[in-house]
Amino acid sequence: MQTHHRSKWELLPIPVVPLIAIYFLQRGIITQVNALTALGAFFAFLTALFIVREFALRAPRQGDGLLQKVQPFFLPRGREDSQFKRFLIHLALITASIIALYPALRVFSVSLRPGNQLVSTDLRIIPEGATFEHYREVMFGDPETGKKGDFFLWVWNSGIITISTAFIGVIIAGLAGYAFSRFNFRGRKAGMVFFLTTQMIPAGMLLLPLWLMLANLKLTDTYLGMIIAYSVSSVPFSIWILKGYYDTIPFDLEEAAMIDGASQLGAFWRILIPLSIPALVIVFLFNFMAAWSEYMVANVIIKSPQMRTWPLGLNDFAGAFQTSFGRFAATSILVAVPVMILFLYSAKWLIGGLTLGSVKG
Amino acid sequence: MSLTLEHVLTSLAQVSGFVLAVILGIIVLELLLWVMLYRRPRNTLSRVVILVIDLWFLLGVGFYVFFYEVIGFGTDIVVAFNKLLNLPGDLLYAWTGLDIIPLIHLDKLPWPWLWILAIFVVAWAVLYVLSKPKPVRNEMAYLLVAPAVVGILALFIYPFLFEIRLSFANLVLTTFKDYRQHDALTLFSTYGVSLAYGVKNYKGVFTGSVAKSATFWQVLGWNVVWTVVNVTLHVTVGMALALLMNRKLRLRGLYRTLLIIPWAIPQVIAAMAWKQEFNFHYGFINNVLELLGFQAINWLQDPFHARLAVIIVNVWLGIPFMMVIILGGLQSIDKALYEAAEIDGAGAFAQFRNVTWPSLKPVITPAVILGTVWTFNMFNVIWLVTQGGPQEKTDLLVTSLYKSFVNFYRYSHAAAFGMVIFLMLLSFTVVYLKVTGGLKSIYE
Structure with missing residues (x-):
């Protein structure tokens, strides 16, 4: 019987990685990052995880201590598919999820764009200088023109x-x-x-x-x-x-x-x-x-x-x-x-x- | 325009009044049917009285429809009668000069309906007193379906017959006023209806243009291509994703939620948002294409790419439905079947062919039929992304129908066109049901 202990540190990336990414994007520290390169980086990260699992985590034999107990969140429990096959499945499903999600997120992204750069070829989800002015405008009207919100x-x-x-x-x-x-x-x-x-x-x-x-x-x-x-x-x-x-x-x-x-x-x-x-x-x-x-x-x-x-x-x-x-x-x-x-x-x-x-x- | 308190109050009063009226109407209908089905006359005298009430009711409605609606006789009498019916409200309003409760205007209450209600209550009380209980078996079913039957008669059957009548008329923008003046825009009126008009209208559907310049056959051809391409892609991609997800897999629930999102977004918003993304300069599709080193495409200007664009949108919208249905079907397959197949030495493909596909068939068939009808009649995507343009090249039958009515005011043509589409879909359904015997499961 294998027990599946889940180390609390392994759960850390779930909230932290997106936060760091959003922070970097917002502060313009990585100025050239756009959605596509971020995507590439994400896939690279995933690939690295699977390589680590393949060569590092699998090596210890039964009863070799700490590593044996740890069942990281990104590792599957079932035994039907090989590692590589599973990696491909995740890759396909992630691609599909992005295709399903991106057009929807795009609407969100446009809603945050400041008025002077409404039309731009920017592909980022959270645009530079994000603002809620459009939300205020549609709900409560535009104070400058005196037009009321519908x-x-x-x-x-x-x-x-x-x-x-x-x-x-x-x-x-x-x-x-x-x-x-x-x-x-x-x-x-x-x-x-x-x-x-x-x-x-x-x-x-x-x-x-x-x-x-x-x-x-x-x-x-x-x-x-x-x-x-x-x-x-x-x-x-x-x-x-x-x-x-x-x-x-x-x-x-x-x-x-x-x-x-x-x-x-x-x-x-x-x-x-x-x-x-x-x-x-x-x-x-x-x-x-x-x-x-x-x-x-x-x-x-x-x-x-x-x-x-x-x-x-x-x-x-x-x-x-x-x-x-x-x-x-x-x-x-x-x-x-x-x-x-x-x-x-x-x-x-x-x-x-x-x-x-x-x-x- | 913004929301004001007055607007809120008046609209609430209107709508809640209407809902209450509908509920009241249902109650009246149920009581009437109940006394008809569950009671029987006490003696000969009561039988005669009940017969008189029934006849009076039936004859009254019959006379009204025949003389007023069909012949148009007695219009003055009805107008005078209506005035009489409104008298209590007018008098009350004149005496008090003010409204007892704000928002309920006495002179605007539906007095004729209240009169009818009062007469009904009296007649019902008489019927009840003169009758005694009757042993019944299945009568409750009729009480239960009665509101639905009335609704369907008023909102399906009547409009349907009206549509047939319109297809035998000559109603276009220029003759509309004429028809209206002759009070000919009801089912029973015989003004301006002839077989010659009908022949012209139905012939026109197949020989002339359906909306502006595109012919029926061009639109039908594209409609069939559109349906086949879309449904094929929905099923294959949906099946592929479902097969991928039907494994022991981390984050399966997350993928499922993410992949279902195109279906969860209101279709109207999704279509409008996609329209923006086909913009030549600022849509993300062209931006991504340019980033990858391709040429930007003029999506909505030339026919081929416009058709491609609407197909992209509809495939994106339609995959989650198929995926979810197929995934549900896959999960209900007994795992023992796969184990047995494995013992027999079946490979992955053989397992799919001999276990997965046969078990999925009863799930996929209704879903495909549903998807086919949905796609064939898809209005939102076409109308909100391209409006059928350029040069009506992306128009489906439904959008052409809508255009001929809303944009070109060819009412009689639209009626005939609608009937043709309906008969086409009906024959498709009949053939499908005959082939699959799909109605058997409904009866049980």
């Missing part, structure tokens, strides 16, 4: 539209999902196929009749119009997810409650709803996130600046590269980071819902 208005508009949509969607889908899960009624099969078919409809297809309907009801450019338009796409998919979740809860629980004298509705309300709160939350989040960053429908229904949701406002910033690049980036970061945290937190359940065999267009 950010809170957009987020407010998006927020109340999205929350109401998700709320209505959860109520309707929660009820219908139960019926599709527990009852064998006439039209059940047709209903499930129908829901699948609605997901094949491109979102843009029903936009024209919907827009005319809303115009007839004088609901364009209003919150109500937006909520109605959004709940179109969210309900069938939510029913799918919830039906799948209810299916996993055994019917015995409700049966027991009904034997104890509860009605079917009572069993649904007292047994199934409390048990499926996680799924209801996920459906809420799913509807929320689908409507939160919706652009196409909003662009047709909303006209006045006061009603704008953030994707519409952001697209105006994105249109003018040189003048509002910083404001675009700052707004993006402010909007995206909470949503990303929410997504990463709920990804496990969302994926479960997606793979239930449903199709969303």
